[in-house]
Amino acid sequence: MESLAISLVKAVPVLGAAPLWAVTLLLMVASAVVILVFALTFEGVGSLVLRKVAGDIQARIGPNRVGPNGILQFLADGVKLVLKEDIIPANADRFLFKLAPYFVFVGSFAAFVVVPFGVGLTAADLNIGIYYVMAVTSLVVVGILLAGWASNNKWALLGGMRAAAQIVSYEVPVGMALIPAVLIAGSLSLQDIVRSQGGGLGIFGWNLFHNPFTFFSFFLYFTAAQAETNQTPFDLPEAESELVSGYNVEYSGIRFGLFFLAEFGDMFIVAALATACFLGGWQIPFFNAAALPPVWGNLLSLGVFLTKAFLMVLVMMWVRWTLPRLRVDQLMRMAWKYLVPLTFVNLLGVSLWLLVFKGKGIPGMIASLFG
């Protein structure tokens, strides 16, 4: 971001004369707007792709009425969400009811701040990146619990309670599964983690292939993260067939839209973290994007990062339309009896590996064998 700011000031000399706080404020607003626009676009296109993928997998067509081949369906959906009446139930706790969607929305979108979109494309390269993501996405629990409580509806409350139990439980394995990447890079910053996966090894420089433990770690993270963001095999807080729609059943109009947006935001965050921590982030195999001139390097790395992240999102959709929903007790058993111990073992394994082999992965060792 600093390099972007410097290049911006160089490009527009007028800004050099402006006071520092004004330039900072301008940059803050600009990056916030860019990220918000990106997130909203992703949400729109994502919802369309989700429904198309669902159609393909279930041997039907999916939306195909609005626009050519249905590609404008998400605009129609968005317009509908905005125009619908915003109803607040008579016996709801009005203040909390109105507050809840913002918690969920902010919790989901604040995580976009540290996503390493490209060589220099991060809104804020925090040195506590992963820690920040884990902390800020926990706000979602508060919002969902508030929504369930304030709705004064038994389905909503049950959904909220389930969501709280689920998200809190699964945060443990998610954090535990991400730590191997942190250990290898020696930094919590997502940019540092991505940079540590570059080098001459191509895709074998990725953390995914570093050693067997990181390989399992990726799948453990992916499973736990899907549960943490209430994606379908673990969507008990929503569970249409049991809880109508769960914690958001009393919401309508744009307030429901915020929950909806947050769900897709979470989806992208999960995919982006998986990409950054295990799949090499914006690293292009056998090519150093950081050495290019800033504009081209950033554009190229942005494209690579988004391709990887969207592929991960597609895999999430694929999982979503394949697996049936778990029961509550099964969900809890999976978290505490399987994922938590397994991620612990993985973490120990990675730590020992790094200690014994002095931080070298299997591909690195093979490469050094051949000189």
Place this chain on the structure above:
Amino acid sequence: MGLKDYMNNIVEAVVTTAKGMRITARYGVDPKEEVTLQYPEERWEIPERYRGFLHNDIKKCTACTMCVKVCPVDCISLESVRGADKKMVLAFYDINIGRCMYCGLCVEACPVKSLKHTSGYEKASEVRGELILHFIEEDAAEIKARVARQVAEAAAKAAEAAKAAEAAKPAPLPSEAAKAAVVDPKPAKAEAAKGETKE
């Protein structure tokens, strides 16, 4: 639960998930698997013996009321009057397809095969009255009046003919009439046949 069971559970979870994912991937990739029919643009092929809406060919119909009697849900209603030629003339013939359950009994019962199932199945409407099919467009009262007029005319004609016959009777001798009948039986027969066909 021992360690062996624990490991088996993990392996089973991975294997079954992979199996399911492979199946959905196959469906997702193969475009030939799409079974959706885009209804208003594409249509099903109607089977040969499909029981669609009923249609009555009123030119053939003899107003025998067999269909009305056999209908289990009373969806057919008709009224007929006796015409000048002693045959029944339909005043109206209505089928309430909102009530019809497409059992096909009326079609089976129809002695002259005028009632048939068509292949039609599209008749959504906002008014229930539109679901009643009228097979005779003319007003029932008009038909009745016309038939009554025809009957009256025929009766008048018959009476005139009878009167004329009465008047003509004394002129020819009985023996002559008998002779004529004996001499030329063919025209009389032909006339009788003609009358039958007319009926």
